[in-house]
Amino acid sequence: MSKKISEEELSKIANLSKLKLDSSKIDEFSQSLGDILSYISSIEDIDVSEIDKFFQVNDSSNILREDEEKKSSDFSLDTSNFIDTKDKYIKVKKIL
Amino acid sequence: MSISSLVKDLRDKRISSEEILDTYFKKAYIENKELNCFISISEEYTRKKLANSKIESELSFIPGVIKDNINVKGTISTAGSKVLENYRSPYTATVVKNLGNFALIGKGNMDSFAFGSSTENSGFGVTKNPLDKNKVPGGSSGGVAAAVASDLVLFGIGTDTGGSVRQPAAFCGLVGLKPTYGLCSRFGLIAMGSSFDVPGIITKNVTDCSIVLNSIAGFDSNDSTSIKVAKKDYTKFPKLDNVKVGVMKFPQDGVSREVLDSFDSSIDTLKKMNVELIDIDFKYINYSLAVYYILVPAEISSNMSRYDGIRFGDHPKGGYSSISDFYKDARDKFEDEVKRRIMIGTYTLSQGYFDAYYNKATQVRNLIKMEFSDVFKDIDFLISPTTPTLPFDIGKKINDPLEMYLSDIFTVTANLIGYPAISIPNKKFGNLYSGLQIFGRPFEEDRLLSLSYLIESKLWR
Numbered sequence: 001m002s003k004k005i006s007e008e009e010l011s012k013i014a015n016l017s018k019l020k021l022d023s024s025k026i027d028e029f030s031q032s033l034g035d036i037l038s039y040i041s042s043i044e045d046i047d048v049s050e051i052d053k054f055f056q057v058n059d060s061s062n063i064l065r066e067d068e069e070k071k072s073s074d075f076s077l078d079t080s081n082f083i084d085t086k087d088k089y090i091k092v093k094k095i096l
Numbered sequence: 097m098s099i100s101s102l103v104k105d106l107r108d109k110r111i112s113s114e115e116i117l118d119t120y121f122k123k124a125y126i127e128n129k130e131l132n133c134f135i136s137i138s139e140e141y142t143r144k145k146l147a148n149s150k151i152e153s154e155l156s157f158i159p160g161v162i163k164d165n166i167n168v169k170g171t172i173s174t175a176g177s178k179v180l181e182n183y184r185s186p187y188t189a190t191v192v193k194n195l196g197n198f199a200l201i202g203k204g205n206m207d208s209f210a211f212g213s214s215t216e217n218s219g220f221g222v223t224k225n226p227l228d229k230n231k232v233p234g235g236s237s238g239g240v241a242a243a244v245a246s247d248l249v250l251f252g253i254g255t256d257t258g259g260s261v262r263q264p265a266a267f268c269g270l271v272g273l274k275p276t277y278g279l280c281s282r283f284g285l286i287a288m289g290s291s292f293d294v295p296g297i298i299t300k301n302v303t304d305c306s307i308v309l310n311s312i313a314g315f316d317s318n319d320s321t322s323i324k325v326a327k328k329d330y331t332k333f334p335k336l337d338n339v340k341v342g343v344m345k346f347p348q349d350g351v352s353r354e355v356l357d358s359f360d361s362s363i364d365t366l367k368k369m370n371v372e373l374i375d376i377d378f379k380y381i382n383y384s385l386a387v388y389y390i391l392v393p394a395e396i397s398s399n400m401s402r403y404d405g406i407r408f409g410d411h412p413k414g415g416y417s418s419i420s421d422f423y424k425d426a427r428d429k430f431e432d433e434v435k436r437r438i439m440i441g442t443y444t445l446s447q448g449y450f451d452a453y454y455n456k457a458t459q460v461r462n463l464i465k466m467e468f469s470d471v472f473k474d475i476d477f478l479i480s481p482t483t484p485t486l487p488f489d490i491g492k493k494i495n496d497p498l499e500m501y502l503s504d505i506f507t508v509t510a511n512l513i514g515y516p517a518i519s520i521p522n523k524k525f526g527n528l529y530s531g532l533q534i535f536g537r538p539f540e541e542d543r544l545l546s547l548s549y550l551i552e553s554k555l556w557r
Contacts, residue, residue, distance in 0.1 A: 010439075013439045013442055013443050013446075014435075014439060015420075016442050016446060017397065017435075017438045017439050017442040018401075018420060018423040018424055018427055019424060019427055019428075019430070019435050019438065019439065020424045020425070020427075020428050025432065028432075029435075029436065029439070032436060032496075032497045032498065033436065033439060033440065033443070035497070035498045036389060036436075036440055036497065036498055036501070037440070037443070039385075039386060039389070039498055039501075040386045040389050040390050040444075040453065040457075041386075042383065042386045043383050043386050043387060043390070043456055043457060043460050044452070044456075046380070046383065046456075046460055046463070048456060048459035048460060048463065051459040051460075051462050051463055052459065052462050053455050053458055053459055054458070055291070055458045055461050055462055055465075057277045057278070057291055057321065057513075057514040058277060058278045058321065058323055058514060058538075060278075060321070060323065063320040063321075065317070080184055081182075081183055081184055081186070081408075083411040090406060090407075092405075092406050093412070093413070093414030093415070093416075093422075094414065
């Protein structure tokens, strides 16, 4: 019932997703993505012409706080997860 | 051992807090070698935290497990992925803060980033089901369920995006509660599908579940989807009069004989309890899983963009010709299922497909929610099986992702619409159980737990 997606299509999606595609996994991913996409296409035939395109789980909106001065995130926050930092900044490798 | 019995022992001084820590950590190290239910054991953290601590609440010194995608400052939170192997939690999740001075025994193993239904997608190896070690414990909160089922802890906090608390609870013969979206704070949970995720509870019985819910529920200004509701004591099960329970009609292909048999026997139990049963034939519920696997990967692909090698993720060495190559290297440690879901989400959100998939699925999500609120005008609760089969063998579904997704067929609907749902152990087959799922009205967890407690005491165990 389902068909694989093509290799070109897969590498296009991988590129948009900022993911490397291991050549040994191409076959498996084209098959499983094909299966899943054909399964989720089952919603195609449902008539939704009258239905809202926005969804709210709890119908809440405009969650705002009073406009009062408030300390923002504390920069003494653990920076040990970053490989290199200087003052308040995270240092990254130069890309060029 | 249950929470209430250990609390009693502790208050009557039949056991000291030191003895609890000694016993439970000792067991944890031994059993974890076989079960692999903890990614890390938190002895150093917990002994330091509880030094000079006193009994303050029902959960003081009570051993618990926290799923590894929930931040606890002072521990590593990997979310089950090699990408976060060394990620030190910078702060503590609100639900964990709310638990007070409980004894954290370990961080629970899980499918990486909670993408999975068997814990086989973990970057740290599969967890075994303590009831039958050839079977999966369910997932994604499989480590949490396995730890509770093997008595290494008395309660666990997991996360439930499409059944990740209820399904492993069912597979390990336990009680698993997914509260209403907005009742318990998501602050400090590593995000998967933000409009679906909720923290959930796994315990051995309904009473323990209500004790834990009492402590984790509550408004949190750090979570803008958190809802202010009047504080309830969930351990006081309210009296239920003239209860109407809906019985979900569902297509039987793919549902195992044991599950059908066990569902029938729970219907008999309810009949004997003088509950009015009403068959409910939903029009749109069969689309729940398709809608789920469009919207959740879409939210995943956006949530996972933060793993960019700078803020989170692997730190590439440098020397790249483009930022895109840098990102691709930083994201290369993602497990296959993570890559798959990011790609599905990216596909359905991409130009040309957005209307057909994302918008359409959102509209169907609205339809399903409207149908549920209509149906719940005539019923107080709704029952269905929790899972279509009993626990499956380790390795059986891992190479067929779609087949694995189908194991969430009964659980995803509650997350689509934000309703609370619980799984309680139903009938026993050998060492294994099937689970009975009960949905309640939003923010009526007190009534849901009350009915669960009644059924628990009547069901054949």
